[in-house]
Amino acid sequence: MxxxxxxxxxxxxxxxxxxxxxxxxxxxxxxxxxxxxxxxxxxxxxxxxxxxxxxxxxxxxxxxxxxxxxxxxxxxxxxxxxxxxxxxxxxxxxxxxxxxxxxxxxxxxxxxxxxxxxxxxxxxxxxxxxxxxxxxxxxxxxxxxxxxxxxxxxxxxxFRHLDLRLVQLIRKLSTQEPDSRIRCTHQTIANELGTTREVVSRLLKELERSGHIKLSRGSIQVLDSEKLEDLCLG
Amino acid sequence: MxxxxxxxxxxxxxxxxxxxxxxxxxxxxxxxxxxxxxxxxxxxxxxxxxxxxxxxxxxxxxxxxxxxxxxxxxxxxxxxxxxxxxxxxxxxxxxxxxxxxxxxxxxxxxxxxxxxxxxxxxxxxxxxxxxxxxxxxxxxxxxxxxxxxxxxxxxxxxFRHLDLRLVQLIRKLSTQEPDSRIRCTHQTIANELGTTREVVSRLLKELERSGHIKLSRGSIQVLDSEKLEDLCLG
Missing domain, CATH: 2.60.120.10 (Jelly Rolls)
Structure with a gap:
């Protein structure tokens, strides 16, 4: 202003x-x-x-x-x-x-x-x-x-564990993109959730290892939206 | 109502x-x-x-x-x-x-x-x-x-770690008591802070070991209010 x-x-x-x-x-x-x-x-x-x-x-x-x-x-x-x-x-x-x-x-x-x-x-x-x-x-x-x-x-x-809040956020952001690819930094996500970049990066790596997402420089691609939804609900 | x-x-x-x-x-x-x-x-x-x-x-x-x-x-x-x-x-x-x-x-x-x-x-x-x-x-x-x-x-x-929020709460409650003795259950404290009774009990035990408080059945006595304040500020 x-x-x-x-x-x-x-x-x-x-x-x-x-x-x-x-x-x-x-x-x-x-x-x-x-x-x-x-x-x-x-x-x-x-x-x-x-x-x-x-x-x-x-x-x-x-x-x-x-x-x-x-x-x-x-x-x-x-x-x-x-x-x-x-x-x-x-x-x-x-x-x-x-x-x-x-x-x-x-x-x-x-x-x-x-x-x-x-x-x-x-x-x-x-x-x-x-x-x-x-x-x-x-x-x-x-x-x-x-x-x-x-x-x-x-x-x-x-009440909600940070990993679940992260998964929820990724799901929400990816549905707003035509190719399910989120273009934002780990720091932006950390700021959204109230945590640190290091924690976000670690949790994202875990999601990549489990086959839910694919990480690239500056983007996060959701590979299986339904599996991600299961994580949110589970 | x-x-x-x-x-x-x-x-x-x-x-x-x-x-x-x-x-x-x-x-x-x-x-x-x-x-x-x-x-x-x-x-x-x-x-x-x-x-x-x-x-x-x-x-x-x-x-x-x-x-x-x-x-x-x-x-x-x-x-x-x-x-x-x-x-x-x-x-x-x-x-x-x-x-x-x-x-x-x-x-x-x-x-x-x-x-x-x-x-x-x-x-x-x-x-x-x-x-x-x-x-x-x-x-x-x-x-x-x-x-x-x-x-x-x-x-x-x-942003604040749970242990600090607990110390802050204990300080606040103890200053409301003439003998610095808080009479409430660990569950009540957990409900105040949004955590579980087990976590509160563990953190309180740590504060007892470090000489800040003394735990008895149904009460928590603050032994050194100034040391507790230092924890809050530190």
Whole structure:
């Protein structure tokens, strides 16, 4: 959400266009909403931009218009774990939490793809909460989903062995690829799961030995998706 | 929140008394709030009552008037992890999440002490959201705190070794006791941390061997609080 990087541009004349993009907010209308859109800023950031560290929109209410934002937690020794993702038309509950608690003590966020964000002045956020039932309902539901997701993640991290979580992730990623070949580093997977690259590499090697996957430089190919599914279920 | 167990009693005549108990909601007043309190039900449950499994108030907005409710996640093989606690004057965000998403797919809750709960019909929850800035603000802040807490827990579970989390918990519990003696079972500690009793017993034995604690039947005595603190920091 830097103002200097990306190509931040005010979009004060196009509330109607914005409204079309905000499909998730279709139930919201009315004068305050249109006014809020007209004074909001549209910020573009290239993939890889760290979003929450930058102070400029820490005091804004943020909606993702386009792209995917990954929200994650990191610790001092460099390990990361992905918490959840915010897609187009969704509220960044993390930014909202920071705004509500006026605190920096929370997770971080990065643009996983090129993103366009809508940054709304907090006074409009307050007014919309007061005046729009649709906005209230959308917002409360977003927060509730976020709580449910993070609670489920906590349970997974506590109860499911890392090897199973890795297999689950590989299955999910491979079904998104036409050739079942996942193109990402072991470090990326480690960051997704909250562990280290070394542990991921060791577990992947074991899966290769057992014939489930084939490892190449920069890619992981799933050889037998059904056998992998059996591992998840077993 | 059973109506049959505990001594559920309607408290329709005492909104003023209830208002005094709800210190966290002091900023909220007005006709709707007083009316909401007058139609809310006060439910008493003894310590140990499972609260969320019982259907009776799954569709109510719940505030804890007295006592402590533990919210936790459990998995099929019996392991548990404590997520957070709801104390007097606080909203049970878990119940709220279930109410908002109309879903049962979330964590569980148990009365850790004898509790008294206020169960408000959801239509008043909606009206308060619409009409009371204080209520909105309290509620949004509660949800934001809940998200922050669970995110921090996820990070702890991912990044901190179990032995350190155990030492931290023992320190915290022992400072609450005048004689630094914690009276609880290894299973209770395991449920708090999301691990098994066997693992807790093994780690406690190691702490005993290194002279940090002394184990007896049903209690754990911290021998050297400063050495234990060093372990946490080291």
């Amino acid at each position: 830097r103002e200097t990087e990306g190509c931040a541009f005010p979009n004060r004349n196009k509330p109607a266009t914005l409204q079309c993009e905000l499909t998730g907010f279709a139930a919201i209308d009315g004068e305050v909403w249109r006014e809020a859109l007209s004074v909001s800023e549209v910020i573009s950031c290239p993939a890889g931009t760290k979003l929450v560290e930058c102070g400029s929109s820490a005091d804004k209410f943020v909606i993702v218009l386009q792209g995917v934002v990954k929200v994650y937690e990191a610790c001092e020794n460099g390990r990361e774990i992905s918490l959840y993702r915010v897609c187009s038309g969704q509220v960044c509950v993390l930014t909202l939490t920071r705004l509500l608690l006026r605190s920096n003590q929370c997770a971080q966020a990065v643009a996983e793809q090129d993103v366009r964000l809508l940054a709304m002045p907090p006074e409009y956020f307050e007014r919309l909460l007061a005046e729009s039932k649709g906005f209230r309902s959308y917002l409360m539901t977003s927060m509730a989903h976020c709580i449910t997701d993070v609670v489920q993640l906590t349970a997974q991290v506590s | 059973r109506e049959t167990e505990g001594c559920a009693f309607p408290n329709r005549n005492k909104p003023a008394t209830l208002q005094c108990e709800l210190t966290g909601f002091a900023a909220i007043d007005g006709e709707v709030w007083r009316e909401a309190l007058s139609v809310s039900e006060v439910i008493s449950c003894p310590a140990g009552t499972k609260l969320v499994e019982c259907g009776s108030s799954a569709d109510k907005f719940v505030i804890v008037l007295q006592g402590v409710v533990k919210v936790y996640e459990a998995c099929e093989n019996g392991r548990e992890i404590s997520l957070y606690r709801v104390c007097s004057g606080q909203v049970c965000v878990l119940t709220l999440t279930r109410l908002l998403l109309r879903s049962n797919q979330c964590a569980q809750a148990v009365a850790e002490q004898d509790v008294r709960l206020l169960a408000m019909p959801p239509e008043y929850f909606e009206r308060l959201l619409a009409e009371s800035k204080g209520f909105r603000s309290y509620l949004m802040t509660s949800m934001a705190h809940c998200i922050t807490d669970v995110v921090q827990l996820t990070a702890q579970v991912s």
